[in-house]
Every structure is written in structure tokens, then in C-alpha cells.
Amino acid sequence: MNPGKRVRTYNNHNRAALFTGASASGTSPALRASTPSSNYTSTSTHLDLESQNDEKIEGLTGKVMIFKEIALSIGESVKESNNLIGTMSDEYSWTSTYIGGTMDKLKRLSNTQSSHFTWxxxxxxxxxxxxxYYIFL
Incomplete structure (x- = not known):
């Protein structure tokens, strides 16, 4: 390996250490030994963050419960609508059969009676x- 290249790499490493806040030993200031007061501060900050997370989780849980209730409500509405559509389909089917029978009777009647009576x-x-139509509209 070229000795000049090794020195250049070493210098680049030291320069990077200067700009990132790391010491020559490779440890960052955040990982250095801390004083008891800074431990209390970091513990306090950690507890504050945990309580904020808990509050946000509670808020999200409430929103999820609301969405769940809405989804269940929509599901019930869909079931009721499907039952109504099924009932209407059966009634229309019966009406179609009934009107078809009536039309057959009218055809027979028109073939046997005079045209005046048919009109x-x-x-x-x-x-x-x-x-x-106007009554049920």
C-alpha cells in the first residue's frame, strides 16, 4: 500500500472526527461518562418522552375505537340494506308473475270479446x- 495514501486517510478521519464532535479515541460526547445531574436530566427527559408517547397512544387508541364503531355501524347498515333489497327483489318477482298472468288473461279476453270492450x-x-302511480309516488 502507498504510505502517502495511508496518511491522507488518517488525516481525513481526524478531520471527520473534528466536525462530528467525536474525540480521537472514537467515542462521541454523548457516550462519555456523565455527571449525576445529567443522569437525572436524561432520566427526566426520558420519562417526559414516555408520557408523551403514552398520551399519543391513548389518543390513537380512541381514534381507532371510533373508526371501529363506524365500521361496525356501516356493516350493520349494509346488512339491513341487503335484506331490504332481497325483500324488494322477491316482491318485484311476485309482481312480475302476477302482471304476466293478468296480461295473459287480457290477451285471451281480447281474442274472445269485441274490440270495443277491449279498448x-x-x-x-x-x-x-x-x-x-300518483298515490305511491
Whole structure:
């Protein structure tokens, strides 16, 4: 190895030690032996930080509980909506079958009766649908 390079590396290490606050032995000022008053201060600071962490954890726990309640509420709402949709689907299915049967009867009636009677019947059905539409709207 080149001796000039070794000296240059050693000088760079000492320069870095000067700027970072480390001593030539490689220990940083924070790790040096401390006095009893500085131990009390660091313990006090540590306890303050722990209490702040505990307060923040309590706050986050409260927020998580609120989100949990909201999620459970949404879940219940979704279940109720699914039940309502299922019930409506069954009712619409029954209504479709019922109206289909009625239309078949009307077709048979229109084939057997005169057209005059059929037109009156269609008019009556249209008026009935309009009436129910405005009642249930």
C-alpha cells in the first residue's frame, strides 16, 4: 500500500472526527461518562418522552375505537340494506308473475270479446296505473 495514501486517510478521519464532535479515541460526547445531574436530566427527559408517547397512544387508541364503531355501524347498515333489497327483489318477482298472468288473461279476453270492450278495458287499466302511480309516488 502507498504510505502517502495511508496518511491522507488518517488525516481525513481526524478531520471527520473534528466536525462530528467525536474525540480521537472514537467515542462521541454523548457516550462519555456523565455527571449525576445529567443522569437525572436524561432520566427526566426520558420519562417526559414516555408520557408523551403514552398520551399519543391513548389518543390513537380512541381514534381507532371510533373508526371501529363506524365500521361496525356501516356493516350493520349494509346488512339491513341487503335484506331490504332481497325483500324488494322477491316482491318485484311476485309482481312480475302476477302482471304476466293478468296480461295473459287480457290477451285471451281480447281474442274472445269485441274490440270495443277491449279498448274500454285497456283505458281502465291505464287510468288505474296512473292513479296508483300518483298515490305511491
Amino acid at each position: 274500454w278495458l285497456v283505458f281502465l287499466i291505464v287510468i288505474t296505473f296512473i292513479f296508483f
